[in-house]
Amino acid sequence: MYQYVLRRxxxxxxxxxxxxxxxxxxxxxxxxxxxxxxxxEGGIGSLSNxxxxxxxxxxxxxxxxxxQYGYWLKDLLTGNLGHTLARGDSVAEMIQERGILTGEIAVxxxxxxxxxxxxxxxxxAMRQNTVGDYLARFCTILFLAVPGFWVAMLVVIGTLTxxxxxxxxxxxxxxxxxxxxxxxxxxxxxxxxxxxxxxxxRLTRSTFLEVIREDYIRTARAKGVRETMVVLHHALRNxxxxxxxxxxxxxxxxxxxxxxxxxxxAVSGLGTALxxxxxxxxxxxxxxxxxxxxxxxxxxxxLIDLAYTWVDPRIRxx
Amino acid sequence: MAYSRGMRVRSTLLIxxxxxxxxxxxCGTAIAATDPGQALSAAPPAPAPPTRMLRAPERxxxxxxxxxxxxxxxxxxxxxHQCDTAACATPLEPMYDTLLRYNPLDGxxxxIPDLAYTWEMSSDGxxxxxxxxxxxxxxxxxxxxxxDVKASFDHIIFPPPGILSPRKSVFDAVQKxxxxxxxxxxxxxxxxxxxxxxxxxxxxxxxxxxxxxxxNHFDLKKVKVAPGTGPFxxxxxxxxxxxKMHKNPQYWNPELPYxxxxxxxxxxxxxxTAAALLTGQVDYAYGLGADTRADVQKQPDKFTTVTxxxxxxxxxxxxxxxxxxxxxxxxxxxxxxxxRCVIKKSTAAIxxxxxxxxxxxxxxxxxxAYREAGLNHxxxxxxxxxxxxxxxxxxxxxxxxxxxxxxxxxxxxMVRNINFLVAWGPLLQAFxxxxxxxxxxxxxxxxxxxxxxxxxxxxxxxxNGNPATVNTPAEYWKKWYGTGSSGNWNRGASNPxxxxxxxxxxxxADPEQLSDLIQQGTKMLDDWVPALVFGDAVIIDGxxxxxxxxDRKDRVTLFDDNRFDTCWLDR
Numbered sequence: 002m003y004q005y006v007l008r009r010x011x012x013x014x015x016x017x018x019x020x021x022x023x024x025x026x027x028x029x030x031x032x033x034x035x036x037x038x039x040x041x042e043g044g045i046g047s048l049s050n051x052x053x054x055x056x057x058x059x060x061x062x063x064x065x066x067x068x069q070y071g072y073w074l075k076d077l078l079t080g081n082l083g084h085t086l087a088r089g090d091s092v093a094e095m096i097q098e099r100g101i102l103t104g105e106i107a108v109x110x111x112x113x114x115x116x117x118x119x120x121x122x123x124x125x126a127m128r129q130n131t132v133g134d135y136l137a138r139f140c141t142i143l144f145l146a147v148p149g150f151w152v153a154m155l156v157v158i159g160t161l162t163x164x165x166x167x168x169x170x171x172x173x174x175x176x177x178x179x180x181x182x183x184x185x186x187x188x189x190x191x192x193x194x195x196x197x198x199x200x201x202x203r204l205t206r207s208t209f210l211e212v213i214r215e216d217y218i219r220t221a222r223a224k225g226v227r228e229t230m231v232v233l234h235h236a237l238r239n240x241x242x243x244x245x246x247x248x249x250x251x252x253x254x255x256x257x258x259x260x261x262x263x264x265x266x267a268v269s270g271l272g273t274a275l276x277x278x279x280x281x282x283x284x285x286x287x288x289x290x291x292x293x294x295x296x297x298x299x300x301x302x303x304l305i306d307l308a309y310t311w312v313d314p315r316i317r318x319x
Numbered sequence: 320m321a322y323s324r325g326m327r328v329r330s331t332l333l334i335x336x337x338x339x340x341x342x343x344x345x346c347g348t349a350i351a352a353t354d355p356g357q358a359l360s361a362a363p364p365a366p367a368p369p370t371r372m373l374r375a376p377e378r379x380x381x382x383x384x385x386x387x388x389x390x391x392x393x394x395x396x397x398x399x400h401q402c403d404t405a406a407c408a409t410p411l412e413p414m415y416d417t418l419l420r421y422n423p424l425d426g427x428x429x430x431i432p433d434l435a436y437t438w439e440m441s442s443d444g445x446x447x448x449x450x451x452x453x454x455x456x457x458x459x460x461x462x463x464x465x466x467d468v469k470a471s472f473d474h475i476i477f478p479p480p481g482i483l484s485p486r487k488s489v490f491d492a493v494q495k496x497x498x499x500x501x502x503x504x505x506x507x508x509x510x511x512x513x514x515x516x517x518x519x520x521x522x523x524x525x526x527x528x529x530x531x532x533x534x535n536h537f538d539l540k541k542v543k544v545a546p547g548t549g550p551f552x553x554x555x556x557x558x559x560x561x562x563k564m565h566k567n568p569q570y571w572n573p574e575l576p577y578x579x580x581x582x583x584x585x586x587x588x589x590x591x592t593a594a595a596l597l598t599g600q601v602d603y604a605y606g607l608g609a610d611t612r613a614d615v616q617k618q619p620d621k622f623t624t625v626t627x628x629x630x631x632x633x634x635x636x637x638x639x640x641x642x643x644x645x646x647x648x649x650x651x652x653x654x655x656x657x658x659r660c661v662i663k664k665s666t667a668a669i670x671x672x673x674x675x676x677x678x679x680x681x682x683x684x685x686x687x688a689y690r691e692a693g694l695n696h697x698x699x700x701x702x703x704x705x706x707x708x709x710x711x712x713x714x715x716x717x718x719x720x721x722x723x724x725x726x727x728x729x730x731x732x733m734v735r736n737i738n739f740l741v742a743w744g745p746l747l748q749a750f751x752x753x754x755x756x757x758x759x760x761x762x763x764x765x766x767x768x769x770x771x772x773x774x775x776x777x778x779x780x781x782x783n784g785n786p787a788t789v790n791t792p793a794e795y796w797k798k799w800y801g802t803g804s805s806g807n808w809n810r811g812a813s814n815p816x817x818x819x820x821x822x823x824x825x826x827x828a829d830p831e832q833l834s835d836l837i838q839q840g841t842k843m844l845d846d847w848v849p850a851l852v853f854g855d856a857v858i859i860d861g862x863x864x865x866x867x868x869x870d871r872k873d874r875v876t877l878f879d880d881n882r883f884d885t886c887w888l889d890r
Contacts, residue, residue, distance in 0.1 A: 033767030037774065039395060041403045044483040045774065052481045059481075087395045089541035090558045098557070157594075167598040170389070170584050171560045267591050269560055277559060281395070282767050 002310075009306070013299045020295040021077075024288045025070050035062070035282040039087050060086065073288070086283045095274060095286075096293060098172055103263070103270035105175065105186040106193065107255045111248060113194020114201045119244070121198065122205025123232065126213065137202065144199035149258050153192045153265035160188075172269050189262045189270075196258070197251045204247050208240040215239075238312060245312065249305035253298040366437045366450060373431065374574045375868030375885045376424055384888035385580040386866070389595045390605025392585040393559045396540035399525050400475050401483040405877055408522060409605065410562040410583040412881040414458070415525030415547035418449055418468065418504075419516060423885050426627065426874035428683070430520045434463065434548065435504075444511030444828060447519075451502040455571040457528050458546040458553070465498040470529035472496045472506070479537050486788045488797065488804060489518040492825075511826045513833065514791045521788055522879035525549075550576040550884035559585055570884075577868060577887035589669070589738075596622065596861050602888070603862040609671045615861040624861045627874040628673055628681035630787040632799050633740070635732070635747055635780040635851035639811035643727060644779060648719035650848035655712035656754035657747075660702035662853045665746055670739035672854030676700065677844045678837075679855035681875050682790045685837055699845075709754045716755055724756030733778035734763045743782050743853060776809050784856060790875060792837055793825040800849045812849045865889045 036056060037045050048056070057063050061072070076083055082092040125137040160166045168184045175182040212218065213236050221231050260272035267273075271290055278286035374380070391406040399411050418435040421427035432438075435449035455463040476493050478484040492515075495507040508515070518524075531545050539545045544553045548571065551564035562583040566576055584601060586592045593611030596604035597618075607615060607624065615622045637653075639645050659675050666672065673679065676693055678686035693700045698708045713723070721727045730751070734744035744761035751757040759779075764772060773781055785806045787795035798806035801821055802813040820840055827833045858877055869886040 032771060033765070034771055037770030038767050040401075040483055041395075041485070041770075044401065044403050044485045045770065048481070048483060055481045085558070087540070088397065088543070088558060095558060161594050161598065165598055167594045167600060170586075170595060170600055172557060267586065274559070277393075280765075280767060 006303070006307070009303050013303070016299060017292065017295055021074065021288070021292055022070070024291045025066075025073065028284045028287060029066060031282075033282045035086060035284065036060075038280070038282050073285070077289075077292075082289055083285050085278070085286055087281065092286055092289055096271065096290075098174075099269055099271050099274050100293075101174055102172060102186060102268060103256070103259055103272060105182070106190045106259050106263070106268070106270060107252060109186055109190030110193035110197060110255050110259075111252060113191055114197035114251065115248075116198075117195060118198035118201025119205055119241075121202040123209055123237070125202065125206040126209035127232065129210065137206075141199040141202045144196050145203075147196075148261075149192055149196045150261035150265045152196070153189065153262045156188055156192060157266060168266065168268070185268055189259060189266045189268055192266075193255050193258055193262055197255060200247060200251060201244055204244055205240060208243050209236060212236045212240045242309060242313060245305055245308055249302040252301045253294075256294050256297065372572045372574050373424075373885065375577060375887055377867055377887075380577050380868055380887040381889060382577050382887070383579050384890055385582055386578050386603060386883060386886060386888065387582045387584065387601040388603045388605065388883075389584040389586045389592045389601040390603075391588060392562060392583045397543040397545065398483075398539035399523055400471070400478075400527075401485070401538075401540060402523075403483075403485040405605075406585075408878045409881045410585075412522050412525065413549055413551040413564060413581055413583075413883055414553055415527075415549040416455075417520060417522065417524050417526065419520040420882075421520055421522065421876055421879040423869050423880045423882065426871050427876035427880040428873060430516055433520075434468070434526060438516075445508045447506040447508070447515060448499065449504045449506075449519075451504065452571055453502055455548050456569055457548050458567065459528075461528060461530070461546070463526065463548055464501045464529075465504045466501075467529045468504045468526055469496045469498050470532050471526045472504075472524070474527070474532055474537055475524060482537055485805060486521070486523060489514070489521075489788050489794055511828060512793075513825065513828045514789050514793050517789045517791065518794070520879065522876070522881060523788070550882060551578075551581055554580070561585065572884070576884040578883065581883060593861065596863075602866055603860065605858070605860050607859040607861045608669060609666075609859065610668050612859050612861070621864055622861050623864060623866075623870075623872075624859060625871045625874060626671065626857055626859050627871070627877070628679060628855055628857050629877040630679050630681045630790045630795050631784055631856040632675075632679065632787075632795070632850065632852050633672060633784045633856055634675055634853035635743075635782050636785075636808065636810060637812070637848070637850055638776055638779050638781070639813070639849075640776055641779050643719065643721065644730075645811070646719050647847065648715040649721065649727075650851075651846075652712040652715040652719070652755060653751060653757075654848045654851055655699045655708045655715070656704060656750050657699070657851060657853070658702065658704045658750065659700065659853060662743060662746060665742045666739040671857040671859060672739075673857055674700075674702075675852035675854040677796075677841050677852065678792060679790075679795070681855060682792070682795075683875060684790070685792060685834075689837070689841055693841075697845075704754075712755060724758070727757050730757060730759035730779040731777075732759050732761045732780045732782065733769070733772060734761060734782040735769045735784075736763050736765050737784075740782050740784070747780065747782070747851070774809060776811075780851070781810075782853075786856075788878075792840060793821065796840060796844075797821045797825065800844070807849075814843070814847050814849070817843050817847060817849075 036053065061069060084091055121137045125134045128134050168188055169181045173181045173185060218231060218236055221235050259270060260275055263270045263272035264276060275287065275290045278290065390409060392410040394402065394407040394410055395404065396402060397411065399407055416434045418433060419430050420433040422429045422431045434451055434455060436452050438447060438449040440447050451463060451465060451468065457463060473496055475484055476487055476490040476496065478487065492508040492510045492512050493506055494509050497505045497507065499505050525547060527539065527545055535542050543556055550567050550570050552567050554563040554565050556562050563580065565580040566578060570576065586595060588606040589608035590611050592604035593607045593615055595601045596615060612624055615624055637644050637650055643649050663672055663674055674694060676690055678689050680686060680690060695701050698711065701708060716722065716724065732744050732747055734740055741763055744763060748759045748761050751759055772778055785799050787798050798804050800812060800817060801807055802818050820836060820843060824833065824836045824840065827836055860871065865888050867887050867889050869883060
């Protein structure tokens with residue numbers, strides 16, 4: 002087991018290295034001078050070319066690309082995530098502050114997707130081709146088809162006009178004020194959760210339909226086991242394995258989808274920071290955040306794989 | 320009177336200089352002629368210190384409470400001298416003072432003393448002497464001296480290499496900033512500048528400590544707690560979120576501030592700020608957006624809304640270096656077919672603007688008569704566009720060798736990707752095609768890319784906004800249309816005659832002469848057409864009725880009165 006974990010972690014190294022190279026190169030290919038954006042038209046117009054060259058040198062923009070990449074990797078390996086280009090804010094502190102919100106949103110979304118998607122999928126499978134099944138399938142297709150940020154905007158406008166409600170401003174950690182924190186993350190978490198619950202529901206339905214036709218389910222029913230036990234104890238544990246797999250993939254989807262939904266709810270998570278950094282062409286922040294998303298995705302999928310052994314004791318990693 | 324020694328001075332150029340002279344005489348100080356090349360003139364005897372201070376206009380303002388403000392507060396960096404956006408000005412200005420200031424009690428229409436309690440101008444208008452208040456302390460406890468003022472203005476006027484100074488052009492005539500004694504500063508000019516006092520009072524020109532500037536190699540971009548002398552002291556800052564400040568208990572004006580603190584939340588322009596105001600999360604919302612103003616106005620018992628213009632020229636900036644746009648008849652033809660009322664209406668739901676003319680409506684001192692006389696009375700400024708103006712435009716195009724648009728290349732209209740600007744690209748395209756048969760393509764460009772193409776001149780007509788520092792043609796005409804100026808860009812727009820006229824305007828103090836020169840300037844611009852001006856920007860703020868002491872109904876400045884020291888909460 003430990004060997005397996007170690008091996009997976011080793012496999013992750015080239016994956017993450019590939020991510021660093023890709024994001025580093027893509028950002029360098031993109032047009033747009035960071036200094037022009039940082040200083041604005043008025044500011045940049047007040048500088049001579051010599052001044053601009055000096056500033057570019059100070060920021061290290063005039064170094065060869067391989068050197069810039071090397072310095073970035075070296076900083077990462079020594080735990081130095083650097084500072085934002087303009088204000089010099091610590092990127093590590095920013096991740097610490099804002100990452101909590103984005104993490105909470107993603108976890109909340111996964112919880113909502115399970116709480117909504119699993120029962121909907123099970124009921125849909127158990128009541129196949131009934132009104133309930135059709136209704137559940139209609140809803141799942143609807144949630145799949147409608148973009149999350151649009152639903153988010155409807156929720157924001159709806160709650161504002163109907164209840165004169167808007168989530169609290171700023172970043173409030175769960176330790177500082179749990180209720181206010183929940184108010185901040187509930188909207189984006191709920192919207193993203195409903196969107197992903199559609200995937201969960203559809204997958205649960207199809208796997209459940211397969212599982213409940215298996216011999217051991219028929220045997221259990223023949224033995225007189227109660228239907229609830231058959232569904233929850235025998236069928237669900239086997240049907241949930243693909244759902245676990247897709248949840249890992251969906252977690253990555255949630256991280257990327259949170260970029261738009263955070264914007265819609267004006268939540269200052271990492272997604273908002275990423276958009277802002279991108280607009281400001283703060284390359285260091287963008288590449289660090291994208292790498293962070295990559296690390297989270299790799300780790301979450303490893304954890305999902307390990308969770309298989311808990312859900313299905315027959316699975317063993319050697 | 321609510322402030323010291325009756326030294327309220329109209330910022331309007333029409334009466335500014337004569338009044339300044341009057342003030343100097345009233346103060347009993349000599350008006351000494353000085354030679355700009357010589358050493359500093361002897362300090363005039365310092366007038367008696369002020370006995371009355373700025374205060375809220377209400378009889379019994381209440382102390383206490385924290386004002387929660389929302390709007391653009393995500394400063395790209397922390398050096399007000401180097402910054403050029405409202406996102407710096409609003410959250411940072413409450414921590415600092417300026418030599419003089421725009422009066423917060425009348426929306427910034429007049430100029431009143433601040434750190435300098437009085438000042439004199441020499442009879443030739445080439446020397447300005449400012450007397451500083453005694454006993455003013457920075458937030459770190461250090462006393463304010465003339466050295467700090469000199470270091471601050473040197474930072475703005477003569478920035479070291481690599482230091483930005485987007486507004487240094489307003490001080491182009493300043494030769495030297497000198498220290499006469501620890502509480503007296505003298506500015507020596509090479510030529511008179513009628514708007515000099517207005518430029519000095521700009522909210523951007525805050526006074527930093529000389530020591531702070533030196534310790535940071537004159538670059539405070541990353542120094543978020545550079546000590547100021549202002550009414551509020553920095554508490555904390557969350558990037559992209561909120562600034563928190565508390566009252567300065569040692570503030571030199573013992574009456575101010577009334578508030579215990581400020582919370583300045585960063586929210587993007589438009590519905591987000593309105594939502595925060597409507598739900599009671601903030602007391603003041605900057606930049607409501609035209610679409611959400613109506614929602615706020617539905618509750619007149621709870622909120623007040625204020626609409627004010629800022630000196631700016633929004634429109635199509637013509638690239639003179641691309642043929643045939645160097646041909647004046649082509650530019651004049653394009654200017655004649657613009658229906659500026661349609662342009663105004665096109666973005667009315669998201670961004671209110673004022674009707675575009677050569678002088679913005681925010682310049683109440685000079686523009687009012689010109690705008691009233693021009694709108695619906697001058698070719699090109701009729702709503703809707705007159706058939707005879709369109710016919711004249713067609714004639715001009717034919718005379719230029721492009722009958723019915725034939726022979727003209729397809730124009731590249733580059734539009735900066737800002738919501739209201741985006742609407743104007745297709746509109747300009749339609750006017751040009753419909754009336755002049757000029758083909759064009761519209762290219763909407765992200766700001767990140769815009770600045771690159773903009774500075775390199777990769778466009779035929781660039782649709783953008785252009786703000787100015789001081790509300791006078793002496794400043795904004797030079798910035799927007801002056802040869803080689805920072806707001807004229809690298810687009811080849813140069814008119815030596817206009818430059819010479821603007822220089823005369825910059826030096827002219829006589830109101831009648833000034834008025835004549837400005838009139839000549841508008842005619843020259845009509846004949847030259849350096850840009851297609853669509854409008855000037857309008858900002859809409861909303862705030863709770865409980866906010867008193869800083870009623871901004873007549874506000875004329877965005878960047879200059881953000882200190883909130885006279886504001887109080889009636890709770």
